[in-house]
Amino acid sequence: MTFDLFSNLVAAFFTLCIFSFLYKDNPFYQMSEQLLVGVSLGYSLVLTYERVFIPYFYQPIFLKHEWILIIPSIIGIFYLFRFSPKLSWLSRYPIAFSMMSVGASVALAMHTSILVQMRQAMVPIENINLALIFIGTITVLLYFFFSKAHTGIYGQFVNVGKWFMMIGFGASFGLTVMARISLLIGRIQFLVNDVFLALKQALFG
Template sequence: MSFELFSNLVAAFLTLCIFSFLYKENPFYRMAEQLLVGVSLGYTLVFTYERIFIPYVWQPIILKHNFVLILPCLMGILYLFRFSRKLGWLSRYPIAFSMIGIGFGVPMGIHAGILVQMRQAMVPLENINLILILLGTIAVLLYFFFSKAHTGAYGKFVGLGKWYMMIGFGASFGLTVMARISLLIGRIQFLVIDVFGLMK
């Protein structure tokens, strides 16, 4: 038995174990689920050691003597005390530090995002698509302007913004469903073509 055939059989078995959840939760599904979690954790640990610890901790601090990086390393290590009952309070310091950083950084990011969207909306209205985008942008923004009642002509225009949002949400949901169906088709093709060889 070749290694490719063996790996295909193992992958097919685990795929069928996952698909068995469609009937009901069973030991085969739980085994495949826990195996996925364990393999993912092992891969993450190795990846973290090779791609993060070595280039960003070991080489700069130990080999290049850049001791300023010890402070962020210690802050990162304090996160691990979250799993201790007695020393769990130490994990609050890096969390508070990062929350302060996020508290300052996120509004700046939102501000930059708003400016980018405004710049993208300020284009010459050369075709019907650009006109529809401008109308949709204004209507959606006015939909969240609650100081004026949504009545009359203003209410109808704001209702257009609601339709724009529903179309956007529907497109996002459709994209998510299509991505999941694409994964399902890929697994079925693997089983039918690569494992069982029904279609060549």
């Protein structure tokens, strides 16, 4: 038995353990779930050490002597005090700084998040697709205008926006389902082609 076949057998075992949850919760599924969380955490720690700690902390401070970086490093370390009951208040400072930076970045990103969408909606209506985009944009925006009751002709016009939103949400959900189905197909192909057929070839030639 080659190492590739052995590793595929191990992967197939844990794949079937995860699939066993479709029947009911069982120790095999719990073992696989906890192992996945543990391996993912260990991999994340190693990846963080190699791609974050070394290039952004150790090298700039201790090799390049950029001592000013000690300040943000200390603020980042304050996150770890979240696990201390007595010193958990220190973790509020990096959260405050991060929220301020997120708010500033959102304000600066208005061009990409709002103005570009407005510019795309302000184009000449030359075909049916642009007409549908225009009608959908106006009706969806009016749906969230709650200063006027959604009744009468205005209510019927707003209902068009509701249908546009339902179609958009349905398409997004369908795309998510199809992505999950593609993952399932990939695992089934792995079990059949890489494991079952390879094991049959190894045992019976």
